[in-house]
Amino acid sequence: MEAQVLSKTYEPGAVEDKWYEYWMERGFSRADTDSTKAPYSIVIPPPNITGSLHMGHALNNTLQDIVIRFQRMRGFNVLWMPGTDHAGIATQNVVERKLAEQGLDRHGLGREKFIERVWQWKEQYGGVITNQLKKLGASCDWSRERFTMDEGLSEAVREVFVRLYHEDLIYKGNYIINWCPRCRTALSDLEVEHDEESAKLYHLAYPLKSGGGLITVVTTRPETMLGDTAVAVNPKDDRYLVLIGEKVILPILYREIPIIGDEHVDMEFGSGALKVTPAHDLNDFEIALAHGLEMVKVIDEDGKMGKEAGPYQGMDRFECRKKIVGDFERDGTLLKMEDYRHNVGHCYRCKTIIEPTLSKQWFVRTKPLAEAAIQAVTDRRTKIIPSVWEKTYFEWMNNIRDWCISRQIWWGHRIPAWYCEKCDEIIVSKEEPHSCSRCGGREFRQETDVLDTWFSSALWPFSTLGWPKETEELRVFYPTSVLITGFDILFFWVARMMMMGLKFMGDVPFRHVYIHALVRDIQGRKMSKSRGNVIDPLLVMKEYGTDAFRFTLAAFAAQGRDICLSEERIEGYRHFANKIWNASRFSLTNLADFRGIAHEVDFHEMSLANRWILSRFNETVREVTEALEEYRFNEGAQAIYHFIWHEFCDWFLELIKPVLYGKDDQQERTVTQYVLMRVLDGALRLLHPFMPFITEEIWQRLPQEGKSIMIADFPRYDGGLRDEEAIGDMDLVMRTIGGIRNIRGEMDIAPNKRLDVLLLAEEDGIRERLEQCRKYVIHLARVDRLSFITSGQKPRDAARAVLRDMEILVPMGKGLDLEGEVRRLKKEIHKVEKDLEIADRKLSNDEFISKAPEEVVEKVKLKKEALLIREKKLRESLGKILEIQGSTLSKGGR
RNA sequence: AGGCACGUAGCUCAGGGGGAGAGCGCUACCUUGACGCGGUAGAAGUCGGCGGUUCGAAACCGCCCGUGCCUACCA
Numbered sequence: 016m017e018a019q020v021l022s023k024t025y026e027p028g029a030v031e032d033k034w035y036e037y038w039m040e041r042g043f044s045r046a047d048t049d050s051t052k053a054p055y056s057i058v059i060p061p062p063n064i065t066g067s068l069h070m071g072h073a074l075n076n077t078l079q080d081i082v083i084r085f086q087r088m089r090g091f092n093v094l095w096m097p098g099t100d101h102a103g104i105a106t107q108n109v110v111e112r113k114l115a116e117q118g119l120d121r122h123g124l125g126r127e128k129f130i131e132r133v134w135q136w137k138e139q140y141g142g143v144i145t146n147q148l149k150k151l152g153a154s155c156d157w158s159r160e161r162f163t164m165d166e167g168l169s170e171a172v173r174e175v176f177v178r179l180y181h182e183d184l185i186y187k188g189n190y191i192i193n194w195c196p197r198c199r200t201a202l203s204d205l206e207v208e209h210d211e212e213s214a215k216l217y218h219l220a221y222p223l224k225s226g227g228g229l230i231t232v233v234t235t236r237p238e239t240m241l242g243d244t245a246v247a248v249n250p251k252d253d254r255y256l257v258l259i260g261e262k263v264i265l266p267i268l269y270r271e272i273p274i275i276g277d278e279h280v281d282m283e284f285g286s287g288a289l290k291v292t293p294a295h296d297l298n299d300f301e302i303a304l305a306h307g308l309e310m311v312k313v314i315d316e317d318g319k320m321g322k323e324a325g326p327y328q329g330m331d332r333f334e335c336r337k338k339i340v341g342d343f344e345r346d347g348t349l350l351k352m353e354d355y356r357h358n359v360g361h362c363y364r365c366k367t368i369i370e371p372t373l374s375k376q377w378f379v380r381t382k383p384l385a386e387a388a389i390q391a392v393t394d395r396r397t398k399i400i401p402s403v404w405e406k407t408y409f410e411w412m413n414n415i416r417d418w419c420i421s422r423q424i425w426w427g428h429r430i431p432a433w434y435c436e437k438c439d440e441i442i443v444s445k446e447e448p449h450s451c452s453r454c455g456g457r458e459f460r461q462e463t464d465v466l467d468t469w470f471s472s473a474l475w476p477f478s479t480l481g482w483p484k485e486t487e488e489l490r491v492f493y494p495t496s497v498l499i500t501g502f503d504i505l506f507f508w509v510a511r512m513m514m515m516g517l518k519f520m521g522d523v524p525f526r527h528v529y530i531h532a533l534v535r536d537i538q539g540r541k542m543s544k545s546r547g548n549v550i551d552p553l554l555v556m557k558e559y560g561t562d563a564f565r566f567t568l569a570a571f572a573a574q575g576r577d578i579c580l581s582e583e584r585i586e587g588y589r590h591f592a593n594k595i596w597n598a599s600r601f602s603l604t605n606l607a608d609f610r611g612i613a614h615e616v617d618f619h620e621m622s623l624a625n626r627w628i629l630s631r632f633n634e635t636v637r638e639v640t641e642a643l644e645e646y647r648f649n650e651g652a653q654a655i656y657h658f659i660w661h662e663f664c665d666w667f668l669e670l671i672k673p674v675l676y677g678k679d680d681q682q683e684r685t686v687t688q689y690v691l692m693r694v695l696d697g698a699l700r701l702l703h704p705f706m707p708f709i710t711e712e713i714w715q716r717l718p719q720e721g722k723s724i725m726i727a728d729f730p731r732y733d734g735g736l737r738d739e740e741a742i743g744d745m746d747l748v749m750r751t752i753g754g755i756r757n758i759r760g761e762m763d764i765a766p767n768k769r770l771d772v773l774l775l776a777e778e779d780g781i782r783e784r785l786e787q788c789r790k791y792v793i794h795l796a797r798v799d800r801l802s803f804i805t806s807g808q809k810p811r812d813a814a815r816a817v818l819r820d821m822e823i824l825v826p827m828g829k830g831l832d833l834e835g836e837v838r839r840l841k842k843e844i845h846k847v848e849k850d851l852e853i854a855d856r857k858l859s860n861d862e863f864i865s866k867a868p869e870e871v872v873e874k875v876k877l878k879k880e881a882l883l884i885r886e887k888k889l890r891e892s893l894g895k896i897l898e899i900q901g902s903t904l905s906k907g908g909r
Numbered sequence: 910a911g912g913c914a915c916g917u918a919g920c921u922c923a924g925g926g927g928g929a930g931a932g933c934g935c936u937a938c939c940u941u942g943a944c945g946c947g948g949u950a951g952a953a954g955u956c957g958g959c960g961g962u963u964c965g966a967a968a969c970c971g972c973c974c975g976u977g978c979c980u981a982c983c984a
Contacts, residue, residue, distance in 0.1 A: 024946070209981085216984085281983050289984055298982035358981085371982095407913075407924085407979075414980090535977090570932090573923065577914090577977075581921050583933050590946040601943030649923070653931075668943075676942085753950095759938095760950035766939050797941085826959060850928075857927085862964035871927055878928075884931090 021603065021716075025596035027560030030712045033150055037711075043725050044087075044154040046094035055091035057083060058476050058491040059155065060500050060508070061163065063102035064137055065109050068147035070534035070580060071501060073552040077336065077568045078531055079499045079525040082669035084704040085643045086496075087154070088729035094492050096479050097155035099141060101164040103427040103468040104198055104364050110136050110426075118382050126425050126463075133426050136782075147553065152561055152707045154725070161479045163471040164251070164428065171470050171478035172428045175519060180432075180443040184380045185420075187432075187441065191293075191300040192419050194372040195362040196219045196318030196332075201376050203467060204416065205507050207360040207369050214359070217287065218351035219343055221246060224262035224271060230255075230349060233285030235357060236295075237343070238335040240265070241324045242313035243272055245291040250276035252287050267339070268325050277302050289425050294373040299708035311374050316423075320518060320795065332370065377421035377430060377464065381543055384514035386417045391513060397523040400646055404502060404530045407520060410507050418511075420467045427465030434460050473511035476524035493520060497527040497646075505530065513664060529646045532571075532578045563589040566652060569705050571650035591656060594710050595702070599713045602695050605675045609688040616686050618736065623748075623788050624670040625690040626741035631662050632694050633736040639701050640732065655701050663698060667691075673794050692717070697730045747781070748788050755821040756798040761839055762814045762825070762832055769799035773813070775806060776821035785821075787853040811895050817843070817888045819881045833900045840893040847886045854879040 038044060046056075057079055062072055079095065087093040110133050111121055121129040141162075148155070161168060179185040192230070193202040217237050220229040232246060246263050248255035259276045279302060280289045293303030293310040303310055315321040320330045327335045337844070343349035360369035389412045391397050392405060399405045421430060432443045437456035442448045450457050471478070476495055480488040500509060509528055516524030556564050566588045571578045618626065635658040642651035674680070674687045696717055703710040703724050714724040721727050755772055771794075776782040782803055785792070789801050804824075812831050813824040857863050857875050864872060 021943095023944075232984080236984085279982085284983050292984095296982075296984075298984075301982075357983090392952095403913075410912080410980075533978090571922080579921070581933085584921065586946080587932055590944095593946045594944065597944035597947085599943080604943075657931085664943085665948090672942090694940075756949060757951095763938080766949065767941065853928085857965080860964060863927095864964080867927075868963045874927080 021596070021600045023597075023600075024710060025593050027562060027592070027708060028557070031152075031561055032707045033709050034708055034711045035152065038154065038723065038725055039157065041722065042158075044093075044095065044156050045158055046492070047092055048491050050092035052090060052092035054094070054491050054496075055083075055086040056094040056096065056495040057497055057499065058096045058479060058495055059098060060471065060498075060504070061098045061100040061161075061475065062144045062148075063160075064099045064107055064141035064144070065102055065105045066144045068144060068151070068552050070550060070552055072144070072148070072571070073151060073564070074531060074534055074578065075499060075501060076151055076153050077565045078529075078572060078646075080151070081565075081569060082497065082499065082643065082646075083154055084725065085729065086699065087725070088703065088727060090728070092491075093770040094488075095153075095155045095157075096159055096161070096492075097153070097157060098161035098475075098479060099145065099163070100468060100736060101137075101162065101427065103422060103424055103465060104200065104244065106133060106137075107424050107426040108198070108364060121425065129425055138794070140419060141536040147223055150553065150556060150561065152565065153708075159479075163475075167481065168471060168474070168478045169428055170445070171432045171474050171482050172466065174483045175474060175515065176431055176466070176470075177443055177445055178519075179379065184383065185377060185443075187375065188378065189373065189375050190378065190419070191295075191297050191371050192374050192376050192418075194316070194374065194898075195365065195367055195371045196316065196370055197365050197367040198362060198424070199316055201374060201419055201421060202362060202369065203419050203469075206363045208363050208366075209358040209360055211356055212359045214355050214357055216285070216351075216353045216355040217340060217343075217349065218353075219266075219290075220348040220350050221266060221290075223258070223262045225266055229348075230258065230263060230274070231286040231563075232288050232290040234290055235355065236336065238320070238327075238332055239292040239295045239313065240290055240339065241268060241320070241327065242292045242294050242311040243290045243309055244293060244303065244309045246270050246274045246307065247277045247280050247289045247291050248274065249278060249280040249282045251278075252282045256290060259371055266346070267342065272396045274309075275302075275306050275308075277305070292563045293900060295371050297371055300371075300373070310373055314370055314372065316372075318367075318370060327832060337411055351730075371796040376419050377432075379418040379420055381415045381418050381514070381577065385412045385510075387517040388412055388510065388513040391517060391523045396515065397528060399528045399530065401530065402569055404505065404528075407502075408505060408510065412510060415510075418467075420470050420814065421464040422467055423464055425465065427468060428471060430462040430464050430466060432462040434462070436460060469507055469511060472508055473515040474519075476516055478514055482519070489520075494523050495525045497529055498525040499529045501533050502530045503533060512887070527646075534578045536725065538587060542895060547642060550580060550582075555582075559585045559589040560592055561707075562709045563592050565707075566591065566656075566705050569648040570652040570656075571649065573647070591660065593708065594664060595662055595706075595709060596713070598659070598668060599695065599699075599716075601668060602691055603716055603746050604690055606688055606718065609692060612685055612689045616689070618738075619687060622674075622683060623741055623744055623849070624667060624674075624791070624861045625687060626738050626743040628663065628694050629690060629736050630738040630741050631658065632697055632730075632871050633733055636697070636730045637702060637732045642728070643704070652705055655698070657703065657763060659702070660696055663694065666745075667694070669795055670791055673790070699724060700727055700730055703727075744784055744788060747784055748791050750818055751785065751792050751821070751823065752796045754818055755792070755825070758814045758816055758823065758825050761835060762827065762830075764825075767797065769797055770825055771800045771802075772796070772798045773802055773804045773808075773810070773826065774821060775804050775809065775824065776804065778820050781820050809895070811899055815840075815892050817885055819885055822892075831899075833896060836896050837893065837900070840889055840896065844886065844889045844893065847882055847889065851879065851882045851886065854882060 059079065060075060083093055083095045110337065114120055176185060177759065180410055193204065193207045195202055214235050216233055216235055218231050218233050219237065220231050222229055230246060243265055248259065250259065258274050262271045263274060265272050291299045291302055291308065293308055294302045294312040295314060303481065311323050313321055313324045314332050318329045318332050320332060320335050322328055327338060340349060361367065362369060389409060392399060392408060401409060431445055431447055432441055434441060435451035435454060435456045436458035438451060438454040438455040440451050442452060448459060455673045477489060480486060480493055482489060498509065512524045552564065563585055567585045635654055638654040639651045642654065671687050671691065674684055699710045699714050707725065711724050758767065774785060776785060792798060793801055809824065810826045812828055813826045814831060814836055816823040854875050858879065
C-alpha cells in the first residue's frame with residue numbers, strides 16, 4: 016500500500032501560486048468565440064490603475080469568480096473579461112504628487128510631457144491590482160485584458176462622443192457646475208460628497224435705495240454677496256410684497272440690484288429674503304435664468320477672489336469670508352450670527368469644499384437616454400437583484416439631470432472637438448478636421464478638456480468586445496449574462512452602461528445586475544485609509560489562506576448593505592479548510608489500494624451508510640446549484656459546509672471506518688471505497704467555485720484522469736439517488752447514538768468505557784430497522800452489548816433516554832447517579848409538559864381546527880400523541896428511580 | 910427634509926406565517942489508528958418596544974425607539 020504523504024495541516028501558501036500558474040498556462044480560463052457551447056459572460060468592474068486590492072474588490076471579484084467557475088464547470092463557454100480603468104483625476108493626482116516630491120509640477124512640464132509621465136507610471140504600477148486579483152484566484156481571460164485608454168477603447172469613446180454630438184445629445188453650455196479649486200476641474204453631481212458640518216448663519220442688512228429702510232438676507236457664505244445680482248422674496252409674502260421692484264444698494268460694492276419675486280423662496284427660512292448669487296449657487300442660477308439676471312463671478316478657479324471682488328481681490332475665499340463678516344460687523348449691518356448645521360459638498364477625491372461656479376462645460380442630455388434605460392428594467396430585459404435596488408434605480412433615472420462630462424485635467428480621453436482659429440466654429444469629429452466647414456479655415460486648436468472617466472466606463476460592456484467593429488466577440492458575448500457590483504456605483508456606472516448599451520448596441524448590456532453589500536469594519540464604518548480601519552485582504556490571504564478568505568466573503572454575502580468582516584469568522588473557515596484537508600488525507604490513505612469496481616453496483620443494494628451519504632450528497636448538489644443560480648452565495652456556502660463537516664466527516668467517515676479497516680467483507684469494502692471516492696470527488700467539485708486552490712490540490716491526488724477540477728463537470732442532481740428510507744434510518748441511528756452519548760455525558764461515564772445498552776422499541780418496525788443497523792450504533796456509541804427488551808424487562812437501576820419512538824436504558828448498578836437522573840427526568844418532563852400545553856391550546860381552539868390547513872392540524876395531533884407517550888414513559892422512569900431512591904433511603908443508605 | 914436598510918444567544922450573523930438556528934466564545938469530559946485548526950455532551954435568546962391583521966406573528970402591516978446608508982438647490 017503506497018501511502019500518500021500529506022502534511023498534517025493544510026498549508027495554503029505552498030500551493031496557491033502553483034495552481035494559478037497551472038491554470039493560466041493551460042488556458043483553462045480562455046473564452047472561445049468558435050465554441051458550440053452556450054455563452055456565459057461577465058465584464059469585470061474595472062479597478063482603477065491606482066488601486067490596490069481592498070476588501071470591496073476582494074468581495075466583488077470573489078463573487079464573480081464563484082459564478083464564473085460554477086458556470087464554466089456546468090459547461091458554458093465562459094468569458095470573464097478583465098481590465099482596468101484609467102481613473103482620470105485619481106491617477107493624475109498620484110502622478111502629480113510624485114512630481115511634487117521631485118520639486119516639479121505638471122504646468123512646468125507641459126501637457127505632453129506630463130501625459131508621458133503618467134503612461135510611464137501606468138507601465139510601472141498599473142498592473143499591481145491585476146496581480147492581486149490573480150492572488151485571489153480570479154479566473155479571468157487575461158489574454159483579453161483591456162484598459163480604458165487603450166487604442167480600441169479610445170476609438171469607441173470618440174465614436175460615441177461624435178455620434179451623440181451630432182444627434183444633439185451632447186452639447187456645450189454655460190452652466191453652474193461643481194468646481195474643485197484644488198483639482199481645478201469640474202465634477203459631476205455624483206462626484207460631490209455631502210457631509211453635515213457646523214457653520215454660522217449670518218444675517219446681513221442690505222439698505223434699500225429708496226430712503227432709510229433695510230432688508231435682511233441670511234447666508235452661510237457671506238463672501239458670495241459680492242456676486243449678488245438680486246434679492247429675491249416670495250411673491251406671496253405680505254411682508255415684502257410692496258418691495259418687489261424696488262432696488263437695494265449692495266453694501267461694500269455699492270451696486271444697485273433689484274428685489275424680485277420668486278416662488279422658490281421659502282418664507283419660513285431666515286428672514287424670508289434670499290440673496291441671489293447666480294454664478295456661485297445652483298438655485299440662484301436657476302432663479303437668475305428665469306428673471307434674466309446678470310451673473311457675476313467673484314471666485315476664481317483657484318478658490319481665490321477674482322477681479323469682480325473689488326477690495327477683496329486675490330484673497331482666499333474663506334479668508335475673505337472672515338474679512339467681510341468683520342466689515343459688516345464694523346458697519347453695524349451684521350444683525351445676527353447663529354450656529355447652524357448644514358450639508359457641505361466636498362470633492363470625492365481630495366475632500367476640498369466644492370465651489371459651485373459658472374462655467375462653460377460639455378454635457379450629455381440624459382433624459383432621452385434614460386427613457387430606454389427605465390423601460391428595459393420595467394419590462395425585465397435586465398433584472399436587478401435583489402429587487403429592492405430597482406426602486407433606487409428608477410428614482411434616480413426618473414430625476415436624472417444632464418451629465419457634465421468635461422474635466423479640466425490632462426489625463427483622460429481628450430474631447431474630440433476642434434475650434435477653428437479663424438471663426439471659432441466648433442467641429443466635432445473622430446479625427447482632426449482638414450478645413451472649417453463654415454469659413455474654410457485650416458488652423459484648429461483641439462479642446463483641452465478631457466472626458467469624465469465614467470464616460471469610457473459606460474461603454475465597457477461593448478467597447479471591451481471590440482465595438483465599434485462588428486466582432487465575433489460582440490456577437491457571441493453581448494449582452495453579458497450578469498454584472499456583479501456594489502451599490503455604491505449603481506448611478507455612476509450601472510445606470511450609464513444601461514443608457515449607452517441600449518443606445519449603441521440596441522440591447523441591454525447585461526441580463527442580470529447583482530448588487531452586493533459593501534464591506535465595513537467591525538463597527539460598521541466604511542473602511543478607509545484615513546480612518547485607519549482597513550483590513551488588508553492580502554495580509555488576510557497570507558495569514559488564513561485565500562480559500563478561507565473567499566469562503567468567508569461568500570458566507571457573509573447575504574447581508575443587504577453591509578458586511579462587517581470579523582477575523583474570527585475567517586479563522587473558522589481556515590479550520591474548515593483544514594478539516595477538508597484531513598478528511599481527504601484519511602480518504603486517500605484508505606483509497607490507496609482501490610482499483611475501481613468491476614461493475615456498477617445497484618444503489619439499492621448498498622449499505623445504509625453508503626446510500627445515506629449519496630442521498631445527502633445529492634440533496635446538497637441541488638441546494639448549492641439552486642443557491643448559486645440565484646446568487647445566494649451564503650446559502651450555497653452553508654450547504655456545502657454543513658455537508659462536508661457535519662455529514663461527510665462527522666458521520667460518514669466514522670460509520671465506514673470499521674468497513675475500511677476490516678478485512679472480512681471485501682465486497683462491501685470495495686463498494687464503500689467507491690462511494691467514498693465518488694462523494695469526496697463530488698464534494699470537492701461542489702466546493703471548487705468557493706475554494707479553488709485546496710480543491711485542486713486534493714483533486715489532483717485523487718485517482719482520476721482529468722486535467723483540472725476547474726474544467727471538470729459540476730455535479731448534477733440525480734433523482735435516482737433520492738432515498739427517503741436511508742435518510743429515515745440514519746435519523747434513527749443518529750438519534751439512538753445521540754441518546755447513548757447523552758447518557759454518557761450526564762452520568763459522567765468515561766468515553767472509552769464500553770457499555771451494555773438495552774433498547775425498548777415496541778412500535779412497529781422500529782426494532783427491525785434498528786436491528787439492521789446495530790453495528791453502527793455499537794461502533795459509534797462504544798457499546799459492548801446491545802439488546803432489545805420488552806417493557807416488562809426494564810431494569811430498575813438504569814439511566815435512561817426517552818425518545819419519541821424508543822427508550823434507551825443503560826443499567827448502572829450502584830453507579831447510578833440517582834439525584835442527577837431525577838433532575839434530568841424532571842427537566843425533560845417539564846419541557847414535554849410545556850409542549851403539550853401548547854398543543855392542547857391549539858387543539859381545543861375550534862377556530863384553529865376549522866381554519867388551519869388540515870395537514871397542520873394533523874401534525875399537531877400526531878405531535879400531541881407522541882408527547883403523551885413520551886410523558887408517560889418519562890413519568891414511569893421517574894417513578895422507578897424515585898422508588899430506588901426511597902428504598903435506598905429507607906435502608907438508611909444516606 | 911425625504912427615502913432605503915438593519916435591530917434574533919456574550920460576539921459575528923443566517924433564517925423567515927404553524928416545533929427559535931449556525932460559527933466563534935463559554936462549561937465539562939476526551940492524546941478512540943484523518944484532523945486538538947479535532948471529538949462528545951452541555952448552558953445560553955419575552956427574535957428592539959407598542960399596537961394591528963390572523964385560528965396562529967420572531968416573520969406581514971402601522972407607529973415608536975436605536976443604528977447605518979442613500980438622495981436633496983432651503984439660502
